[in-house]
Amino acid sequence: MVEPIFPGENSGGRPRPKQRDDATKRNLSMNMIRVKRIALALAAVFLLAQFVQPKRTNPPVVPSRSLEAHVQVPQDVLPILKRACGDCHSSETVWPWYSRVAPLSWLVADDVNVGRSHVNFQDWEAQENPKEAAEHLALICKLVREKGMPPLTYRMLHKESRLSDKEIDAICSWSQSFGPAPEAGEEHHH
Numbered sequence: 001m002v003e004p005i006f007p008g009e010n011s012g013g014r015p016r017p018k019q020r021d022d023a024t025k026r027n028l029s030m031n032m033i034r035v036k037r038i039a040l041a042l043a044a045v046f047l048l049a050q051f052v053q054p055k056r057t058n059p060p061v062v063p064s065r066s067l068e069a070h071v072q073v074p075q076d077v078l079p080i081l082k083r084a085c086g087d088c089h090s091s092e093t094v095w096p097w098y099s100r101v102a103p104l105s106w107l108v109a110d111d112v113n114v115g116r117s118h119v120n121f122q123d124w125e126a127q128e129n130p131k132e133a134a135e136h137l138a139l140i141c142k143l144v145r146e147k148g149m150p151p152l153t154y155r156m157l158h159k160e161s162r163l164s165d166k167e168i169d170a171i172c173s174w175s176q177s178f179g180p181a182p183e184a185g186e187e188h189h190h
């Protein structure tokens with residue numbers, strides 16, 4: 001009897017279907033194990049990340065330090081600033097549920113802390129000098145017209161922060177009374 005050169009040659013030159021099935025099953029279950037391991041690792045990283053909580057502070061509000069206490073703000077403009085800008089430029093941030101879930105919590109807290117450090121309408125006395133304060137106010141018109149503020153991601157999540165053309169006009173006629181918008185690059189003194 002002559003030995004077949006290739007295994008499976010007996011059954012017409014192809015490996016027997018049974019063998020192929022076994023190999024495929026083995027590969028699939030190896031892949032499943034890998035996928036499960038990766039999923040577990042990701043879940044562990046996600047859980048551990050929850051222990052790294054950013055500071056979500058709301059500093060005390062001192063009315064005499066507010067924008068309104070230092071600058072004339074028209075009746076129709078103030079509520080718009082509170083509504084559309086307050087979460088990042090006031091001391092009374094409403095922290096949403098996702099601000100408690102890493103990694104979003106880090107992004108949200110960073111936005112609020114950086115936003116406040118530039119401009120906090122409830123702590124206007126923190127502005128370093130009157131010239132810079134006026135520049136910030138003059139810049140507002142440009143920012144809202146060009147849809148730079150509120151930031152796009154925030155506008156997508158907070159419908160109530162979107163500004164109508166009429167609101168933008170009201171903000172602009174007030175903002176422009178502080179002078180022309182400063183050129184890019186001139187804006188950052190810190």
Ligand code: HEC
Nearest residue numbers: 084085088111114115118119136139140149150151154187
């Ligand atoms: C989601 C948070 C968020 C909201 C809401 C928001 N801002 Fe800002 N704002 C920031 C951050 C962060 C900065 C810091 C600069 C930057 O990263 O773009 C900033 C910077 C600014 C600055 C200073 C820019 C400079 O160059 O110094 C002004 C003025 C400003 N925002 C006005 C507004 C106004 C007006 C609104 C509402 C119509 C608003 N922002 C809404 C986050 C926000």
